Amino acid sequence: MKRKDALALDRVDPFAKKRKLFKLPKGKIYLDGNSLGVLPKASIVRVKHLVEVEWGQDLITSWNKHGWWNLPQVIGDKIAKLVGAPPNSVAVADTISVNLFKVLSAAVALRPQRSVVLSDSGNFPSDLYVAQGLSQFMDGKVELKIVEPKQIINAISDEVAVVMLTETDYRSAYRHDMQAITAKAHCVGALIIWDLAHSAGAVPIDLMACDADFAVGCTYKYLNGGPGAQAFLFVNPRLQPSAVPALVGWWGHVKPFAFSTDFEPADGVRRFQSGTQGMINMVALDAAMDAWKGVSMERLYSKAVKQCAMFTELVEQQCGEFGVTLYGNRDFHQRGSHVCLQHEQAYAVIQALISRGVVGDFRTPNLMRFGFTPLYTSYVDVFDAAQHLYEVLSKRLWNRKKFSNKQSVT
Numbered sequence: 001m002k003r004k005d006a007l008a009l010d011r012v013d014p015f016a017k018k019r020k021l022f023k024l025p026k027g028k029i030y031l032d033g034n035s036l037g038v039l040p041k042a043s044i045v046r047v048k049h050l051v052e053v054e055w056g057q058d059l060i061t062s063w064n065k066h067g068w069w070n071l072p073q074v075i076g077d078k079i080a081k082l083v084g085a086p087p088n089s090v091a092v093a094d095t096i097s098v099n100l101f102k103v104l105s106a107a108v109a110l111r112p113q114r115s116v117v118l119s120d121s122g123n124f125p126s127d128l129y130v131a132q133g134l135s136q137f138m139d140g141k142v143e144l145k146i147v148e149p150k151q152i153i154n155a156i157s158d159e160v161a162v163v164m165l166t167e168t169d170y171r172s173a174y175r176h177d178m179q180a181i182t183a184k185a186h187c188v189g190a191l192i193i194w195d196l197a198h199s200a201g202a203v204p205i206d207l208m209a210c211d212a213d214f215a216v217g218c219t220y221k222y223l224n225g226g227p228g229a230q231a232f233l234f235v236n237p238r239l240q241p242s243a244v245p246a247l248v249g250w251w252g253h254v255k256p257f258a259f260s261t262d263f264e265p266a267d268g269v270r271r272f273q274s275g276t277q278g279m280i281n282m283v284a285l286d287a288a289m290d291a292w293k294g295v296s297m298e299r300l301y302s303k304a305v306k307q308c309a310m311f312t313e314l315v316e317q318q319c320g321e322f323g324v325t326l327y328g329n330r331d332f333h334q335r336g337s338h339v340c341l342q343h344e345q346a347y348a349v350i351q352a353l354i355s356r357g358v359v360g361d362f363r364t365p366n367l368m369r370f371g372f373t374p375l376y377t378s379y380v381d382v383f384d385a386a387q388h389l390y391e392v393l394s395k396r397l398w399n400r401k402k403f404s405n406k407q408s409v410t
């Protein structure tokens with residue numbers, strides 16, 4: 001493939017006009033939208049309005065006047081459309097870790113006779129920590145059991161209260177079979193929680209088609225909500241009357257402004273909100289969701305599949321001799337929207353790339369991760385990034401002391 005072939009693909013790309021909705025830094029090829037999505041131009045306007053008018057002038061009246069109070073549900077309904085969830089089943093609040101605690105505590109309470117929370121070794125560590133914390137808090141009444149990703153389906157037995165998995169692996173990009181695993185969990189009477197951190201806005205997800213019980217997900221990755229933007233959670237309407245989290249608060253009370261001394265859960269997913277949310281993040285996210293108007297997740301995913309395959313092919317052709325290998329699944333139709341490469345000097349190579357304006361990230365011990373976000377990643381970006389990687393490796397440009405100083409965030 002030549003650079004002009006990549007340019008030709010960009011000319012007929014149906015998502016090319018979406019790229020204009022984002023403030024892409026000049027001279028950079030940004031392949032880290034799977035960790036922190038880029039800034040949507042609409043969010044700049046919206047946050048400015050919030051600060052100057054809503055907070056600056058209207059102050060407390062903004063909770064009603066500018067719809068702050070209902071934003072968690074309003075944005076929840078926008079996210080719901082991207083993950084196959086019905087209206088009033090998704091709320092936006094807190095972080096994934098906190099939301100996972102909420103849905104996991106609600107799920108184990110619905111299966112009081114069972115003692116196992118089942119997860120896999122590919123799961124994001126924070127998810128496992130949350131389950132360990134809950135287990136300790138419950139005096140070991142439930143225990144976290146961790147198996148290899150491919151063993152999950154066979155490990156789902158009738159001792160399992162809850163299966164808790166991340167749909168797309170944050171390193172290998174391996175995707176679990178949501179339909180089959182959810183069906184197996186239900187078949188033995190267990191509940192399931194899906195973490196969609198690397199799936200929402202990246203791959204087609206249909207929570208209702210597979211009848212998932214609960215889900216959590218991120219908004220600052222593929223949904224471009226901004227650093228620390230609130231996470232989301234989904235509760236299947238079938239479980240909404242019975243599921244109650246261990247962590248509740250006044251935002252989830254049926255009548256928050258009655259200020260009663262006793263907690264009485266609100267109907268629906270709203271009971272999973274605990275307290276006041278940061279509105280600066282919230283409005284930035286609300287505006288960011290505009291970019292998804294008219295987007296078909298199937299078409300978006302097919303662009304991601306093409307970009308992942310193209311990058312891998314270019315890297316393997318040019319860089320194989322420099323010790324780079326693909327980490328994880330090669331079947332691009334069965335994986336998420338990022339590519340992970342292994343290299344002995346992964347950290348230094350990523351730093352050298354960043355110094356040239358190509359931004360990816362490092363994951364321990366030797367992984368280089370590149371995220372493809374088809375709303376704003378062009379085919380030329382993909383081509384050029386592979387060229388930069390070739391230069392860094394073939395000329396050993398990574399071999400400088402400053403590139404191996406580890407910073408706190410990698």
Ligand SMILES: *Cc1c(COP(=O)(O)O)cnc(C)c1O
Binds near residue numbers: 096097123166195
């Ligand atoms: C990014 C990510 C998280 C982040 O959790 P927070 O509590 O929101 O920081 C959780 N789970 C997975 C799988 C992730 O990729």
